Amino acid sequence: MSSPGTQVHPFEEVRILDLFAGPGGLDVAAHFLGFKSVGIEWDRNACETRYAAGLPTFHADVSVMRETRFDEIPASVEVLAGGPPCQSFSVAGRGAGRAALETVKKFIRRLVSGEDESLIDKDLHTLGVDPRTALVLEPLRWLLKAIETEGRDPYRVIVLEQVPAVLPLWHVYAELLRSGEGRLGGVKYEADCWELKTEQFGVPQTRTRAVLVARLVGSGTVERPEESHLPFDVRRGRGAAQVQLPTDSDAERRWLSMAEALDAASALDNSSIDTSRLRTKGKTKFFVVSNYGSNGNPKNRGRRLSSEPAFTVTGKISRNKVYKSGSDYEAQRSDRFTIAEAGVLQTFPHNFPWSGNDQAQQVGNAVPPRLGMHVLSSALRGTAPSKDELTRSTTWPAVTETTAEELRAIGCGDQSRCPQNGHKVTRAARKSAP
Structure with missing residues (x-):
C-alpha cells in the first residue's frame, strides 16, 4: 500500500471516484484497503483537509465536472462511490427531500428512459425541488455518462450511501440497474441496498446509513456486509x-x-x-x-x-x-x-490533519471510515477488511507540505474552474500533520 505522501502521481492507478467526497471518509477507507481514489468536492474547507491528508481532489461542482470536465477523470476509474448531501433528506432537517421522494423516483426513471435531460432539469426547477435533493440523481447521471462516452467502460462497482430516508430511492436505483433498460443500453448490475448501523461495524457511535452496492453482472454477487459487532x-x-x-x-x-x-x-x-x-x-x-x-x-x-x-x-x-x-x-x-x-x-485516524474552517461540520458530514472499509471491502473483494487493515487505520501517514501544495495546484489550479466564490475567504493556514 502506497502512502498518500509518497505517491509519484496522484492519478496513477486510481480505481475509485468519490463524488461529494467531503474531507475523505471513503477515501481514507480506500487507502487502508490498498485502493487509490480521487474525490470531487465543492467545499473549500473540506478540500484543504484533503490536500493536507494527501488525498487527490478536484475542487469542483459534481454536476459541472460531469458536464464539462468528464475527460479529466482517470480512465482507470472502475468504482463510482459517493454520498450526495443529505440535509434535505435528514430527519434533523426540514424534510423537503422526504416529501419529494415520490417525485424524485419519477425523475430517476425519466433519466434512464432516455428523456432529454434539459427537460428534466427544467421540470426540477419548475417544481421547486430543493437543489440538494436533486443531487441524489448525480450518481446515476455519472453512470449514464460513462456508458454513453466513447472509450469509457461502465463502472464495475457502484457504492452509494445516504441517510435512511433515501433507502426508497436506492431501491429504485437497484431495480433499474438490474434491468439494464433504456439508456443503460443493456448494461446490467447485481444490486442491493440496506440500512446499516455503524456501531455494528466497530464505529463507537450510533448512526444509521442507507447503502447501495452494485456490481456489473459477471463481476460477482452482491452481499450485505457482514456485521462485526452487536447493535446498541x-x-x-x-x-x-x-x-x-x-x-x-x-x-x-x-x-x-x-x-x-x-x-x-x-x-x-x-x-x-x-x-x-x-x-x-x-x-x-x-x-x-x-x-x-x-x-x-x-x-x-x-x-x-x-x-x-x-x-x-x-x-x-x-x-x-x-x-x-x-x-x-x-x-x-x-x-x-x-x-x-x-x-x-467517526473512526478517522487520531492524527488526521483537519484543516480549513468549519472543521466540526467537516467531521459530522463525513462517512465513518470504518464503515467505509467494511462496505468497500465487501463490494470490491467480497470479504471483510482484515484485522491488520483495521489496526493500521488508526494512524494516518505523514504528508509533506510539498505533496499538499502539489495536490492543491491540481485541485484548484488558478482557481478559475473552482466553484463560484469558492475562494472568497482567504485560505486558512494548513495545519501540519502530527
Missing part, C-alpha cells in the same frame, strides 16, 4: 434511557464505547488525543448530554455514558456537553469534544 439497543421511555447491555458471551462482539475508542487513540505514539481531563481514579469515565434536536428543552436532552457508543456525530457536535462522572457533576463546568476526538468517534 436503547429503549427510551420517560426519563433516562434504558440500555440493554450485551451478555458475557457477547463481550468480544459488543459495540465499541466512546471510552474504549478514545483510550485506544490516546495510547498511540504521538497521539493527538489526551483523555486525562476525563479520567476519574485512573479510568476514563464521563457522560455526554446532547443538546442537538432538543430545541433547548432540557427534558429532551439525551445522555450517553462513556461506556456506550456516542450519539450520531453531526456538525453540531460542539453542542454536546461532556461531564466527568461523579455525584458533583452539576457543579462542574462542562467540557466539549475536541475536533480530533470527534474525528476518532
Whole structure:
C-alpha cells in the first residue's frame, strides 16, 4: 500500500471516484484497503483537509465536472462511490427531500428512459425541488455518462450511501440497474441496498446509513456486509434511557464505547488525543448530554455514558456537553469534544490533519471510515477488511507540505474552474500533520 505522501502521481492507478467526497471518509477507507481514489468536492474547507491528508481532489461542482470536465477523470476509474448531501433528506432537517421522494423516483426513471435531460432539469426547477435533493440523481447521471462516452467502460462497482430516508430511492436505483433498460443500453448490475448501523461495524457511535452496492453482472454477487459487532439497543421511555447491555458471551462482539475508542487513540505514539481531563481514579469515565434536536428543552436532552457508543456525530457536535462522572457533576463546568476526538468517534485516524474552517461540520458530514472499509471491502473483494487493515487505520501517514501544495495546484489550479466564490475567504493556514 502506497502512502498518500509518497505517491509519484496522484492519478496513477486510481480505481475509485468519490463524488461529494467531503474531507475523505471513503477515501481514507480506500487507502487502508490498498485502493487509490480521487474525490470531487465543492467545499473549500473540506478540500484543504484533503490536500493536507494527501488525498487527490478536484475542487469542483459534481454536476459541472460531469458536464464539462468528464475527460479529466482517470480512465482507470472502475468504482463510482459517493454520498450526495443529505440535509434535505435528514430527519434533523426540514424534510423537503422526504416529501419529494415520490417525485424524485419519477425523475430517476425519466433519466434512464432516455428523456432529454434539459427537460428534466427544467421540470426540477419548475417544481421547486430543493437543489440538494436533486443531487441524489448525480450518481446515476455519472453512470449514464460513462456508458454513453466513447472509450469509457461502465463502472464495475457502484457504492452509494445516504441517510435512511433515501433507502426508497436506492431501491429504485437497484431495480433499474438490474434491468439494464433504456439508456443503460443493456448494461446490467447485481444490486442491493440496506440500512446499516455503524456501531455494528466497530464505529463507537450510533448512526444509521442507507447503502447501495452494485456490481456489473459477471463481476460477482452482491452481499450485505457482514456485521462485526452487536447493535446498541436503547429503549427510551420517560426519563433516562434504558440500555440493554450485551451478555458475557457477547463481550468480544459488543459495540465499541466512546471510552474504549478514545483510550485506544490516546495510547498511540504521538497521539493527538489526551483523555486525562476525563479520567476519574485512573479510568476514563464521563457522560455526554446532547443538546442537538432538543430545541433547548432540557427534558429532551439525551445522555450517553462513556461506556456506550456516542450519539450520531453531526456538525453540531460542539453542542454536546461532556461531564466527568461523579455525584458533583452539576457543579462542574462542562467540557466539549475536541475536533480530533470527534474525528476518532467517526473512526478517522487520531492524527488526521483537519484543516480549513468549519472543521466540526467537516467531521459530522463525513462517512465513518470504518464503515467505509467494511462496505468497500465487501463490494470490491467480497470479504471483510482484515484485522491488520483495521489496526493500521488508526494512524494516518505523514504528508509533506510539498505533496499538499502539489495536490492543491491540481485541485484548484488558478482557481478559475473552482466553484463560484469558492475562494472568497482567504485560505486558512494548513495545519501540519502530527
